[in-house]
Amino acid sequence: METVGYYPGCSLEGTARDYAASIRGVCQMLHVELRELDDWNCCGATAAHSLNRRLAVELPGRNLVLAETQGLSELVVPCALCFNRLKTAEKALLGPESHRYSLQYEGSVRVMDLMDFLTRPERLQWMETHRVRPLEGIRAVCYYGCMVNRPPKITDAPSWENPTNMDALLSTLGARVLDWPFKTDCCGASHSVSRPDLVTTLTGRLLSRALAQGANCIVVSCQMCQANLDMFQERVARELGTALDLPVFYFTELMALALGHPDAASWARRHLVDPVPLLEASGLAV
């Protein structure tokens, strides 16, 4: 059993409970124990970095200091935006301008994006031999979004224009992974509430391209991307005048399905675009 620190972030206690459940389930199967950071706080998200740059470092910074005090050497983060803000705080608190902030951080915590953590080579090997239901019938485009990879100076991502770890994961699980040019294009992120018109346009581009590419689903690693592509689909379909019906899965849900977790399909049923027809057609509905 391997133990790592875990920073869930606010959405995973709310609208992204489906993501949270699938993460717990998958980590259990992989013998990874997630130790939730005690008394963590919100990273401040887009609101903080838009209105107050010190707040935008000190809010996520408090979590780094907490992790350090709690002796966590690794902190795994499932939300792309939280990950980005925690990494930003890390660079700011350890950089030449650290005197601008009120926090003391030594830098002993390694902040990791959940997908990076779950797709290490030894784990992919393990999954290859332990998958019980290969994802045949799934034709996926991998949508990585913005915040896990950009800007590489903050995220330390090795390949930010064309990331491939999700592609490798899904191929290992037996899915057909389609190439497409929108892997890291923007979904509109937090504009979903205040400017839904912008998100309708941006997700419209992504959804129609995914469809044109021949995908029967989109796979994501961020609950903001999931929410935007899933919840806006009805509106986009109406505007485009075509049916879309593209389920938007978290990568962890597909892992759980392939590895045979008994609750896997029930998590995905909480999405707005019904995944059941696709899962049934692919022999994956249980």
Add this chain to the structure above:
Amino acid sequence: MDDGLNTARLRVNYELAEQVFQKSRIQPTVCYQCRKCTSGCPLTFAMDYPPDRIVRFLILGLEERILRSRTIWVCSSCETCTTRCPNDIDIAGLMDHLKEEAHARGIVPPECRPIHAFHEAFLEDVARRGRVFEAGLLQRYMLTSGAWKSRLADGTLWSEVRTGLALLRKGRLPLLPRGVQARDEIRRIFQGVGDSEAPSDPVHASSGAENADASADPS
């Protein structure tokens, strides 16, 4: 001679870029206008000036024009521009700096007020509990910003209510908020950063350049 080059009337204020650098540590003056930032920007369709133009305006000192532009609020912080700029200018960081400046001076353009109001409601929620409670935040934002009225007017309100009900039915809207125990630490952070961005900065002294902004068109 009037050859249409009304840039002649432009009063340039080179101080602005220096002031921005002092506050944000981002140096806009190394921009050579290659427009790579703009080429990859997903939101130019909703902007009044593309990102490269904002950088150019900064160099020229057209502060009012920038602070009143839609661009800085419509930017989704996708970081594509920052990642690709050959001169390593953190353009997304500039957009944040400018939003913060416009926020401090209370000059958000009307059509961008919903974006600003949402950020404010979000931070209020964080200040209150240390964590965001999505269901409560959305409700408060809709009511206090008056967003429900525009949604009613353009017919999108029902689609949003339907989405909310669907989430509720699928068990994705918890009814009780959770919060941080050490509320005093959160309060200290908010208090500590509160005054640092108050408009006591030198940028204000230069607002005499506003008229030049309004009359000149450097494009």
